[in-house]
Amino acid sequence: MSIVKSLQQCAIESLPALFDQSFTEKDFQVNQTKPEFEGDYTVVMFSLVKSLKLSPDAIGNQLGEHLTKNYPHLFTKFNIIKGFLNLTVADDYWMELLNKNYNDICYGKKEMNGKKVMVEYSSPNTNKPLHLGHLRNNFLGWSVAEILKANGYEVIKSCIVNDRGIHICKSMIAWQLFANGATPESTKTKGDHFVGEYYVKFNDVYKKETEELIASGKTKDEAEKEAPVMKATQQMLLDWENGKPEVMELWKKMNGWVYAGFDVTYKRIGSDFDKVYYESNTYLLGKDIVQQGMEKKVFYRKDDSSIWIDLTAEGLDEKIVQRRDGTAVYITQDIGLALQKYEQYNIDKSIYVIGNEQNYHMKVLQLICQKLGMPNAENIFHLSYGMVELTTGKMKSREGTVVDADDLVDEMIATSKQHTEELGKVKDFNEEELKELYDTIGIGAMKFYLLRVDPKKTMVFNPEESIDFHGFTGPFVQYTYARIQSILRKAAGNEQWAVGNGQPAMTIDSMTNDLLKLEKELIITAEQYPAAIEQACIELNPSVIANYIFHLAKTFNSFYTEHSIANAETEEKRQLRLKLSLLTANIIKSGMHLLGIVLPERM
RNA sequence: GGUCCGGUAGCUCAGUUGGAUAGAGCAUCAGCCUUCUAAGCUGAGGGUCAUUGGUUCGAAUCCAAUCCGGAUCACCA
Numbered sequence: 001m002s003i004v005k006s007l008q009q010c011a012i013e014s015l016p017a018l019f020d021q022s023f024t025e026k027d028f029q030v031n032q033t034k035p036e037f038e039g040d041y042t043v044v045m046f047s048l049v050k051s052l053k054l055s056p057d058a059i060g061n062q063l064g065e066h067l068t069k070n071y072p073h074l075f076t077k078f079n080i081i082k083g084f085l086n087l088t089v090a091d092d093y094w095m096e097l098l099n100k101n102y103n104d105i106c107y108g109k110k111e112m113n114g115k116k117v118m119v120e121y122s123s124p125n126t127n128k129p130l131h132l133g134h135l136r137n138n139f140l141g142w143s144v145a146e147i148l149k150a151n152g153y154e155v156i157k158s159c160i161v162n163d164r165g166i167h168i169c170k171s172m173i174a175w176q177l178f179a180n181g182a183t184p185e186s187t188k189t190k191g192d193h194f195v196g197e198y199y200v201k202f203n204d205v206y207k208k209e210t211e212e213l214i215a216s217g218k219t220k221d222e223a224e225k226e227a228p229v230m231k232a233t234q235q236m237l238l239d240w241e242n243g244k245p246e247v248m249e250l251w252k253k254m255n256g257w258v259y260a261g262f263d264v265t266y267k268r269i270g271s272d273f274d275k276v277y278y279e280s281n282t283y284l285l286g287k288d289i290v291q292q293g294m295e296k297k298v299f300y301r302k303d304d305s306s307i308w309i310d311l312t313a314e315g316l317d318e319k320i321v322q323r324r325d326g327t328a329v330y331i332t333q334d335i336g337l338a339l340q341k342y343e344q345y346n347i348d349k350s351i352y353v354i355g356n357e358q359n360y361h362m363k364v365l366q367l368i369c370q371k372l373g374m375p376n377a378e379n380i381f382h383l384s385y386g387m388v389e390l391t392t393g394k395m396k397s398r399e400g401t402v403v404d405a406d407d408l409v410d411e412m413i414a415t416s417k418q419h420t421e422e423l424g425k426v427k428d429f430n431e432e433e434l435k436e437l438y439d440t441i442g443i444g445a446m447k448f449y450l451l452r453v454d455p456k457k458t459m460v461f462n463p464e465e466s467i468d469f470h471g472f473t474g475p476f477v478q479y480t481y482a483r484i485q486s487i488l489r490k491a492a493g494n495e496q497w498a499v500g501n502g503q504p505a506m507t508i509d510s511m512t513n514d515l516l517k518l519e520k521e522l523i524i525t526a527e528q529y530p531a532a533i534e535q536a537c538i539e540l541n542p543s544v545i546a547n548y549i550f551h552l553a554k555t556f557n558s559f560y561t562e563h564s565i566a567n568a569e570t571e572e573k574r575q576l577r578l579k580l581s582l583l584t585a586n587i588i589k590s591g592m593h594l595l596g597i598v599l600p601e602r603m
Numbered sequence: 604g605g606u607c608c609g610g611u612a613g614c615u616c617a618g619u620u621g622g623a624u625a626g627a628g629c630a631u632c633a634g635c636c637u638u639c640u641a642a643g644c645u646g647a648g649g650g651u652c653a654u655u656g657g658u659u660c661g662a663a664u665c666c667a668a669u670c671c672g673g674a675u676c677a678c679c680a
Contacts, residue, residue: 031619047622049660083623125680166679304678320678329679330679360675360676361675454617456609460615462629464629465615468629471629482642483639487640490639491639535619566639581639602640603642
């Protein structure tokens with residue numbers, strides 16, 4: 001049990017003895033004591049004033065007396081300042097924690113809870129390469145999946161690939177018209193970038209053609225419909241739907257190029273999936289559902305024979321679920337896939353990592369699923385994240401301001417190489433080791449940068465800031481870890497330290513002298529790790545972990561500069577500090593893993 | 604126009620179910636490498652928490668109104 005919970009429990013047990021009333025956890029608001037006051041944790045008395053009809057200080061005095069008297073192994077001292085009861089936690093309690101609950105704190109892992117969750121993320125289109133926004137999505141999805149696992153859920157990572165439709169045909173048409181048989185191999189271009197170039201080409205040509213038509217007297221609408229390249233594209237979509245062999249072949253060939261490119265990127269950034277859905281397989285799903293919806297009278301048919309659902313009672317609009325020509329719309333496929341997920345995996349919860357531009361769509365999807373009586377429809381959860389903007393404004397593909405994922409990764413790695421070379425600390429590394437280190441730091445910096453912000457919020461990507469490796473960054477945390485490993489290596493090789501195997505003594509006897517301020521601060525912070533994991537899970541928010549780990553690393557660095565481990569005052573102090581260092585390193589490794597960030601042993 | 608989200612230091616962000624003098628990082632300035640990795644540490648300056656009103660012992664946090672920014676409201680996906 002965490003110290004905060006223990007404190008609340010003690011208070012719940014104490015107060016009835018004093019005042020003949022019963023209380024719950026919620027009555028006791030516990031905060032960490034502000035540094036300017038004496039004590040470790042603080043209970044706010046104001047919330048009790050009304051029910052007890054006493055002054056805050058009076059209640060605090062009685063509770064403080066009672067706690068220190070009845071729980072001396074937990075609380076040694078108290079003071080009251082303006083209605084705040086500050087309690088000092090016994091050193092022995094912290095020592096016991098280091099001895100007995102060491103592993104619980106290091107990894108914060110909960111028992112399996114028997115619940116199964118699917119996390120769908122990434123969801124790329126096969127007509128262009130991944131960009132900065134996809135990176136936020138990928139890092140978020142992966143991290144949230146790991147956070148759920150750490151909290152005892154069984155997790156299935158899934159991905160829906162949007163591999164068909166008019167936008168895919170656009171790049172296909174452009175390739176047919178302009179490529180002269182060029183391939184990624186012949187041009188030495190990464191497959192997804194290669195295909196993306198033809199998507200851009202399509203838009204250039206399309207724009208030119210519509211402008212010419214408008215110049216010749218057509219309206220904008222007419223021009224957009226009649227542009228030859230668009231007509232060809234629409235024909236190609238029909239041909240695709242009819243399975244025309246040469247179109248299918250081209251489609252498979254070009255998508256194959258894109259997948260080869262994506263594989264490289266996914267591997268570099270460490271994204272993986274347990275199940276990949278392809279829209280070309282799922283786009284016909286949902287047709288049966290329309291039928292069921294008609295029978296259940298959830299849907300209704302309009303005069304032109306299109307099918308709708310009325311969500312005006314829920315404050316939304318009427319939504320079409322089937323066109324008058326009988327074909328399914330986007331949302332119908334989504335309903336079908338949502339149902340298939342439940343049927344195939346029997347999941348308890350279905351999380352969708354999708355940008356907040358689709359908030360409305362996802363709300364509609366969930367409502368329809370509920371109205372259709374789908375099992376667990378109330379456990380569909382849209383993990384809605386904010387857009388990534390640039391300091392100059394939004395990313396716009398038409399204006400060429402999109403930050404490409406591969407370019408960004410390259411830049412981050414190049415920057416980490418440059419910094420590492422300037423510092424010159426790993427001159428004995430061979431080429432392979434260096435390459436691995438540059439990747440670890442560069443990609444770690446990028447992930448941390450994108451995950452340290454609350455997912456819900458729109459965030460600004462500042463290129464200069466993102467390659468900064470000081471302060472609240474991934475490399476700062478990695479550096480702290482590498483520092484600790486350096487100490488532990490030294491300890492392992494030094495017989496004077498009396499820890500031959502590199503591990504500090506697992507049991508530290510009660511200290512003969514008090515814990516120093518920074519030692520205690522480090523233990524207190526470490527003890528909060530399991531609570532951080534839990535909070536991150538409740539909020540599905542990796543930034544909780546990022547903020548926590550940064551705070552821990554900072555606390556360690558202060559401790560490290562202030563107190564020598566090698567030249568500790570006594571042998572027991574040295575053992576304690578070694579143990580605290582190892583504890584910190586283990587938490588950092590565990591927490592950074594939840595963010596998908598790898599740690600170097602040296603840097 | 605309807606709905607939803609946001610506005611905290613020059614910049615990027617934290618800020619728990621309302622709690623003590625609103626915190627970090629970057630940037631600026633001043634210090635610290637003979638001792639376990641200076642990608643570090645210590646300190647300083649920097650705030651009308653968009654505005655106004657309300658709720659109460661207490662509001663950045665809750666409520667209302669207003670201002671500003673964004674998203675969305677397709678027989679597109």
